[in-house]
Amino acid sequence: MKILIIFAAIFVAIDVLIVLYVIWRRTRRKISQKDLSEIQKTWKLIIRQKDMRNAIMDADKLLDHALHLLGYRGNLGSKLKKSGGRFKNINKVWAAHKVRNNIAHQINYQIDEKTYRDTMLTFKQAFMDLKIF
Numbered sequence: 435m436k437i438l439i440i441f442a443a444i445f446v447a448i449d450v451l452i453v454l455y456v457i458w459r460r461t462r463r464k465i466s467q468k469d470l471s472e473i474q475k476t477w478k479l480i481i482r483q484k485d486m487r488n489a490i491m492d493a494d495k496l497l498d499h500a501l502h503l504l505g506y507r508g509n510l511g512s513k514l515k516k517s518g519g520r521f522k523n524i525n526k527v528w529a530a531h532k533v534r535n536n537i538a539h540q541i542n543y544q545i546d547e548k549t550y551r552d553t554m555l556t557f558k559q560a561f562m563d564l565k566i567f
Contacts, residue, residue, distance in 0.1 A: 493557040494534035530556040
């Protein structure tokens, strides 16, 4: 009976170590230097765009891509739910994503300068939180 308890304890300990290792690997995932450079280059192109609507759409796509490179799967909403702890203010990131959704799904959705500025600053902060720049 004692031997059975010892084997069970060893089995549980191994399971716990495996789970901890998987969690550690997910949180330690890094973006390659090549991908970092590409994201930074793309960001510079996005902020130079004249069309505010397209700039927001592209910034949202870029954030989605960055989270994909970090190992998050699903649409951007799913990725944000899974990665919320990586951002200083996840609510602002959600708000920026909602602006993108409004642009994509509402025919006459208008962007004013303040909304554009706030949204782009939020995307920039999100990239900073991910240590991309």
